Amino acid sequence: MQPLLIVENLEKRYEGARRLGAKNKAPALRGVSFSISPQSTFALVGESGSGKSTLAYCIAGLERATSGNIKLDGNEITELDPKRLRVLRPQIQLVFQDPARSLNPRFSAVETVSEPLLVQGRMGKQEREDRARAVLSQVGIPQEKIPLRAEEFSGGQRQRLAIARALVLEPKLLILDEALSALDCSVQAQIANLLLELQSSLGLTYLFITHDLAMAGHLADEIAVMESGKIVEMGAAEKVLREPEQETTRRLIAATPRLDIAAGQPQGL
Amino acid sequence: MRYFLRRLIQAAFLLTGVSILTFLFSTLAPGNYFDEMRLNPQISPETVAALRAQYQLDQPLPLRYGRWVNSVLHGEMGFSFAYNSPVRPLLWTRARNTLLLTLSATLIAWALALPLGVLSAATRGRLPDRSLSWATAAALVIPDLVFALALLILAVRSGWFPTGGIVSVGFESLSPIQKFLDLASHMALPVLALVFSALPALLRHVRAAVREVLDAPFLRAAASHGIPRRILLYRYALRAAANPLISLFGFSIGALLSGSLLVEVVMSWPGLGPLLLESILARDLYVVIGGVLFSTIFLVAGNFLADIFIYWADPRIRTGKAAR
Amino acid sequence: MIRYRGWKQWLLVLAVLHGTIAAAGFLAPYDPTEQDREHPYLPPMKLHLVDSQGHFHFRPFFYALHPRDGSLDQFEESSGQVQPLGFLVSGRPYRLLGLVPSRLHLFGAQTSKIYLLGSDAYGRDQLSRILYGGQISLLAGLLGAGLTLCFGVLIGATAGYYGGWRDGLLMRLAELFVALPWLYLLLALRAFLPLSVRPVQAFFLIVLVIGAVGWARPARLVRGVVLSAKERDFVRAARGFGATDGYLLRRHILPETSSVILTQAAILVPQFVLAEMTLSFLGLGVPEPTPSWGSLLASLEQYSVLVSYWWMYLPALAIVPFFLGYLGLASALQQEISVEKIEGKTGGDVW
Numbered sequence: 001m002q003p004l005l006i007v008e009n010l011e012k013r014y015e016g017a018r019r020l021g022a023k024n025k026a027p028a029l030r031g032v033s034f035s036i037s038p039q040s041t042f043a044l045v046g047e048s049g050s051g052k053s054t055l056a057y058c059i060a061g062l063e064r065a066t067s068g069n070i071k072l073d074g075n076e077i078t079e080l081d082p083k084r085l086r087v088l089r090p091q092i093q094l095v096f097q098d099p100a101r102s103l104n105p106r107f108s109a110v111e112t113v114s115e116p117l118l119v120q121g122r123m124g125k126q127e128r129e130d131r132a133r134a135v136l137s138q139v140g141i142p143q144e145k146i147p148l149r150a151e152e153f154s155g156g157q158r159q160r161l162a163i164a165r166a167l168v169l170e171p172k173l174l175i176l177d178e179a180l181s182a183l184d185c186s187v188q189a190q191i192a193n194l195l196l197e198l199q200s201s202l203g204l205t206y207l208f209i210t211h212d213l214a215m216a217g218h219l220a221d222e223i224a225v226m227e228s229g230k231i232v233e234m235g236a237a238e239k240v241l242r243e244p245e246q247e248t249t250r251r252l253i254a255a256t257p258r259l260d261i262a263a264g265q266p267q268g269l
Numbered sequence: 270m271r272y273f274l275r276r277l278i279q280a281a282f283l284l285t286g287v288s289i290l291t292f293l294f295s296t297l298a299p300g301n302y303f304d305e306m307r308l309n310p311q312i313s314p315e316t317v318a319a320l321r322a323q324y325q326l327d328q329p330l331p332l333r334y335g336r337w338v339n340s341v342l343h344g345e346m347g348f349s350f351a352y353n354s355p356v357r358p359l360l361w362t363r364a365r366n367t368l369l370l371t372l373s374a375t376l377i378a379w380a381l382a383l384p385l386g387v388l389s390a391a392t393r394g395r396l397p398d399r400s401l402s403w404a405t406a407a408a409l410v411i412p413d414l415v416f417a418l419a420l421l422i423l424a425v426r427s428g429w430f431p432t433g434g435i436v437s438v439g440f441e442s443l444s445p446i447q448k449f450l451d452l453a454s455h456m457a458l459p460v461l462a463l464v465f466s467a468l469p470a471l472l473r474h475v476r477a478a479v480r481e482v483l484d485a486p487f488l489r490a491a492a493s494h495g496i497p498r499r500i501l502l503y504r505y506a507l508r509a510a511a512n513p514l515i516s517l518f519g520f521s522i523g524a525l526l527s528g529s530l531l532v533e534v535v536m537s538w539p540g541l542g543p544l545l546l547e548s549i550l551a552r553d554l555y556v557v558i559g560g561v562l563f564s565t566i567f568l569v570a571g572n573f574l575a576d577i578f579i580y581w582a583d584p585r586i587r588t589g590k591a592a593r
Numbered sequence: 594m595i596r597y598r599g600w601k602q603w604l605l606v607l608a609v610l611h612g613t614i615a616a617a618g619f620l621a622p623y624d625p626t627e628q629d630r631e632h633p634y635l636p637p638m639k640l641h642l643v644d645s646q647g648h649f650h651f652r653p654f655f656y657a658l659h660p661r662d663g664s665l666d667q668f669e670e671s672s673g674q675v676q677p678l679g680f681l682v683s684g685r686p687y688r689l690l691g692l693v694p695s696r697l698h699l700f701g702a703q704t705s706k707i708y709l710l711g712s713d714a715y716g717r718d719q720l721s722r723i724l725y726g727g728q729i730s731l732l733a734g735l736l737g738a739g740l741t742l743c744f745g746v747l748i749g750a751t752a753g754y755y756g757g758w759r760d761g762l763l764m765r766l767a768e769l770f771v772a773l774p775w776l777y778l779l780l781a782l783r784a785f786l787p788l789s790v791r792p793v794q795a796f797f798l799i800v801l802v803i804g805a806v807g808w809a810r811p812a813r814l815v816r817g818v819v820l821s822a823k824e825r826d827f828v829r830a831a832r833g834f835g836a837t838d839g840y841l842l843r844r845h846i847l848p849e850t851s852s853v854i855l856t857q858a859a860i861l862v863p864q865f866v867l868a869e870m871t872l873s874f875l876g877l878g879v880p881e882p883t884p885s886w887g888s889l890l891a892s893l894e895q896y897s898v899l900v901s902y903w904w905m906y907l908p909a910l911a912i913v914p915f916f917l918g919y920l921g922l923a924s925a926l927q928q929e930i931s932v933e934k935i936e937g938k939t940g941g942d943v944w
Binding site for chain 3: 291294295406409410411412414415418419421422425426432519520522523524525526527528530531534545546549550561564568572
């Protein structure tokens with residue numbers, strides 16, 4: 001089967017001190033290459049500053065890579081002009097880490113979820129609302145909560161809203177950038193299960209970015225470990241967790257105590 | 270050193286820019302000094318034309334500007350049509366009077382704002398702070414114009430203070446002590462008006478700056494070492510809060526210039542303010558430009574002074590690692 | 594002191610104050626330009642309830658005036674001539690808010706004129722002049738503030754959103770404007786434009802001049818908000834589904850500036866009313882005979898007025914309650930905003 005996403009030799013350098021914490025001299029991404037099969041979950045693991053989010057933004061089109069290729073379904077999407085980008089963008093959607101910041105608190109649930117449709121200019125008002133409601137029920141938001149503003153939802157529910165918003169354009173690839181990290185443990189489990197359900201019912205492909213190896217082990221088919229902008233280890237999830245080759249990987253495993261209990265066959269979180 | 274050089278160059282640019290703009294404005298403005306004369310049937314058009322030629326008003330713009338710059342570099346600043354005298358001595362006396370007023374007011378205002386602000390910050394929420402906050406708010410509610418006029422009425426009706434001018438008639442014949450008292454009594458009301466306009470905002474800023482510093486860990490550490498309160502407040506807290514306050518000083522000069530213009534006009538203090546107003550209305554070109562130039566020099570000098578203070582007070586700037 | 598009252602109460606206070614001025618036509622007994630050369634510089638007249646014979650009158654009344662013996666311009670009450678004050682009387686026609694014609698005045702007198710706050714050099718009623726003058730001064734301040742805020746938002750949003758050379762240029766310009774003395778700028782702009790224009794033109798000219806001077810501070814504040822707002826994740830997300838700059842600014846970024854704009858409005862309006870007063874006081878405002886609070890004070894420049902006619906100072910006090918109201922509003926708004934931030938309601942970073 002042809003991979004859904006192919007990343008080849010991606011490099012990203014920042015000029016000047018544009019972002020806090022970005023290394024001025026060293027590039028944020030160096031020679032990153034991997035591919036994701038359709039309807040699978042690919043996890044990208046690493047510590048803060050390893051370049052995970054930068055990679056996510058480049059794939060999602062929010063940043064421009066300095067060099068390298070990104071191909072979606074065989075189509076080159078690295079160097080697209082805004083017009084073509086607008087057409088292809090809906091196929092890759094992003095769910096951010098902190099729903100308190102990734103949703104405009106003044107927007108209602110419906111407004112939040114239907115915003116992508118509004119921006120894309122595809123449907124009329126009633127159509128947008130109907131579609132939004134449909135997706136909202138898919139992610140488990142009860143009907144009566146729909147007119148509420150985003151700030152009135154709890155953390156877990158907000159993340160459901162964020163997921164709903166990402167799904168409304170019927171994307172093929174969903175990038176989850178630390179999407180569970182800001183949630184309470186019990187809520188994490190709920191959302192993780194929701195994601196798994198949605199994957200099977202909608203045929204989604206996930207790029208799951210996290211620093212939490214246990215989570216990666218629970219959800220992913222393949223894991224890639226990143227450090228200082230490079231992929232240092234990559235392979236099937238169980239193999240990486242049970243037989244890590246790199247020091248970085250070993251360190252990450254050691255820092256995740258739950259993995260000992262869940263080694264090989266993780267129980268429900 | 271390079272820092273100061275850069276500021277000097279910026280200042281030079283500003284002065285040049287302002288002088289060009291003012292020149293442009295004044296000459297492009299409708300009407301000039303001789304329009305009034307032209308309306309007077311007793312003065313023949315030829316006389317007006319001759320006068321204009323004499324003052325070189327019919328020369329092209331850049332030429333006149335060039336001539337003016339040349340004369341400035343030679344220490345002259347053009348000629349006043351209204352006063353029929355060279356501009357420089359006219360401006361000089363007036364500028365001196367304005368400086369006297371504004372410097373006194375600034376000194377007094379800061380001399381009051383610093384201790385009161387520190388007191389307010391140190392006694393946060395308690396009586397001294399609350400009463401000062403009330404007083405500040407009450408003062409902010411009364412605009413400068415209103416206050417200045419009220420002072421004027423007070424002066425007139427009580428007779429305690431003179432109502433205009435810088436010295437009384439017969440000043441020359443007074444003894445030094447009497448001269449000083451006479452000057453002081455003339456200055457009292459304008460200075461009071463200026464201090465009133467500047468003090469509330471100043472006090473608030475000092476209080477805010479010191480409060481921020483008082484919450485800082487390094488100060489609590491110093492306190493735990495047993496350093497007495499007064500020293501803590503003045504030598505430690507105030508020093509740390511100095512940076513924003515010195516910048517404030519630089520900014521407040523512009524406001525002070527505006528304030529002094531109004532106060533001088535209201536209280537008939539013979540400073541730059543009334544002169545500027547008159548000459549703008551009369552389109553007395555060279556006086557306007559000279560006056561604006563002087564004021565710009567004040568502005569620049571004040572900011573420069575502030576820069577020097579910051580340089581001296583904040584070691585971070587000296588080592589080039591200034592936190593902005 | 595301003596802590597326990599919310600901004601709504603202050604808004605109410607301001608509404609009442611502005612309403613009073615807006616209803617100048619109804620509240621003022623006379624036309625502000627109506628002269629009475631025979632009664633210049635009258636002191637404020639007193640209202641009485643009990644007359645010189647000890648009789649109580651239900652209707653407040655005042656005494657007509659006659660010249661004091663041996664004087665041409667000093668007047669005193671004629672205790673014989675009782676002039677009752679009528680309420681809701683019909684008087685000179687006017688247009689309420691410039692639209693609705695009416696003749697109804699709150700109070701008035703039949704035969705003599707009542708000068709509750711005295712008269713000026715031309716015998717014009719000061720109370721009427723203060724009420725009508727307020728319309729000019731307040732309107733100039735409000736419009737000027739509106740104009741400045743428009744400039745400020747435009748410039749601040751451009752600088753903050755697009756950054757780069759635009760930001761650098763605009764912010765240097767703003768630095769310059771903030772440092773320059775506002776009164777100098779105001780005088781320069783006003784005085785170098787034609788001096789003698791018709792009242793309506795003069796009014797709009799003044800609004801323009803006032804509005805052009807004060808944009809720098811609001812622009813910087815708006816720029817700050819825009820800078821931080823454009824980095825927010827929900828803006829990134831919207832860009833992620835293809836939103837244009839215009840959409841982002843309109844739907845996400847500019848709404849974030851609303852609290853800054855409102856607070857600035859509360860701070861700027863009184864300052865701009867004061868600016869109009871200052872211009873008029875110096876003779877550069879709306880020309881005679883249209884009254885404005887500033888021009889009403891211009892007569893105080895004369896020594897004789899200062900000494901003898903204290904009521905000519907009263908227009909200066911008219912602005913004080915407005916300053917109080919706006920200051921209270923600004924304070925309350927700022928408190929509201931900092932409370933919102935702490936509660937995390939603005940959706941920004943919680944610190």
